[in-house]
Amino acid sequence: MVAGGDVSMKIDELPRRSSLLPGNPSCQGCPHAIGLKALSVLENPVLIIPAGCTTIIAGIHPKAAFNVPVLHVPFASAAAVASGLAASYRKEGVEASIVVWMGDGAADIGFATLSGAAVRNEDIIVVVSDNEAYMNTGIQSSSTTSWKARTTTSPGGKSEEKKDLAAIMLMHRIPYAATASVGYLPDFINKLKRASEIDGFRFIHLHSPCPPGWRFDSSKTVEIARLAVKTGAWILWEYSGRFRITSPSKPYKDGSKRVPLEEYIKTQGRFKGLSEEDVEEIKSKIEEQWKFLLAFEEIFR
Amino acid sequence: MKHSEYLIAKPSKGSAGQTGLWRSFRPVYHVERCIRCLLCCFYCPEDVIEVHYHRFILFHYEYCKGCGICASICPEDAIEMVEEEE
Numbered sequence: 001m002v003a004g005g006d007v008s009m010k011i012d013e014l015p016r017r018s019s020l021l022p023g024n025p026s027c028q029g030c031p032h033a034i035g036l037k038a039l040s041v042l043e044n045p046v047l048i049i050p051a052g053c054t055t056i057i058a059g060i061h062p063k064a065a066f067n068v069p070v071l072h073v074p075f076a077s078a079a080a081v082a083s084g085l086a087a088s089y090r091k092e093g094v095e096a097s098i099v100v101w102m103g104d105g106a107a108d109i110g111f112a113t114l115s116g117a118a119v120r121n122e123d124i125i126v127v128v129s130d131n132e133a134y135m136n137t138g139i140q141s142s143s144t145t146s147w148k149a150r151t152t153t154s155p156g157g158k159s160e161e162k163k164d165l166a167a168i169m170l171m172h173r174i175p176y177a178a179t180a181s182v183g184y185l186p187d188f189i190n191k192l193k194r195a196s197e198i199d200g201f202r203f204i205h206l207h208s209p210c211p212p213g214w215r216f217d218s219s220k221t222v223e224i225a226r227l228a229v230k231t232g233a234w235i236l237w238e239y240s241g242r243f244r245i246t247s248p249s250k251p252y253k254d255g256s257k258r259v260p261l262e263e264y265i266k267t268q269g270r271f272k273g274l275s276e277e278d279v280e281e282i283k284s285k286i287e288e289q290w291k292f293l294l295a296f297e298e299i300f301r
Numbered sequence: 302m303k304h305s306e307y308l309i310a311k312p313s314k315g316s317a318g319q320t321g322l323w324r325s326f327r328p329v330y331h332v333e334r335c336i337r338c339l340l341c342c343f344y345c346p347e348d349v350i351e352v353h354y355h356r357f358i359l360f361h362y363e364y365c366k367g368c369g370i371c372a373s374i375c376p377e378d379a380i381e382m383v384e385e386e387e
Contacts, residue, residue, distance in 0.1 A: 219369030
């Protein structure tokens with residue numbers, strides 16, 4: 001059995017070979033490289049990658065690091081290109097899962113086309129691998145950066161709120177939306193598998209702690225991703241007709257069962273020097289988020 | 302070879318060169334402590350841990366970047382990070 005994962009899945013049944021080949025240019029402990037391993041559950045995946053870290057990971061010209069077809073596109077056009085590709089594949093009768101693998105930066109910049117594709121209910125899967133800043137260009141804060149997190153454009157800590165992208169996408173009334181974490185890979189694989197069985201626009205928001213960007217040791221990627229879930233700072237949920245908090249996050253519905261938030265915050269350089277009031281403020285924001293999602297669970301039964 | 306062939310990138314290992322050279326700590330496997338849960342192999346970002354027969358593991362040091370995720374995730378401390386010598 002896989003610790004911390006879905007109990008119904010055995011490790012032997014999980015895909016082990018990644019569609020990303022070894023010796024690629026990803027950083028040490030890269031969360032995208034872990035997340036991309038999950039793509040092997042899809043049948044004939046075709047990747048569409050807007051500018052971002054994954055563009056770099058895909059390789060330097062004569063060699064390619066992916067052993068699946070990859071289409072590099074500009075920031076704003078990712079979902080639009082995917083829509084066109086889906087239409088042409090449908091016309092040609094090609095069976096493929098079109099996956100748009102974007103970062104939170106591309107989701108900010110390409111939000112118009114992303115929203116458009118969701119409204120048209122295009123037959124694509126969108127995975128936003130969210131490392132909570134524009135890491136590839138040098139850690140500028142994005143709309144999903146946590147409140148008070150230090151980035152190069154917010155050296156005193158970000159003063160704006162964090163945007164709940166997955167909930168915004170869910171409100172487009174798409175058939176499938178979920179959040180996932182690289183710390184719980186079996187859960188992400190399950191969600192990707194379930195998404196692949198549905199037609200229409202499917203959205204997965206993947207939480208990806210970035211060692212150089214968040215300033216922690218490269219060995220702690222999985223540990224910190226799990227701490228985010230255990231402290232309740234990142235909540236795993238799924239919507240496919242009905243809304244539910246999924247298994248790794250389930251025990252933390254009860255606030256008393258959560259790991260103290262300080263455990264999560266003190267491991268990261270981006271939250272260095274946070275005052276006690278700020279930590280309390282973050283705790284109340286997390287509590288609000290839980291209330292919001294639990295109310296959702298009640299509504300979308 | 303046609304000219305257009307040069308334009309197409311082919312999937313191959315080591316697209317960033319021999320990434321094993323980036324490593325400052327090397328994962329060392331202690332077989333006797335291993336319970337063969339394969340979590341290391343499952344979470345290895347670089348995909349350099351190969352499963353051998355009887356679910357024992359084998360590191361491919363050529364491309365291992367030495368991030369240390371395998372050692373930190375191991376429930377039995379069967380992987381140790383040892384500093385590389387010159």
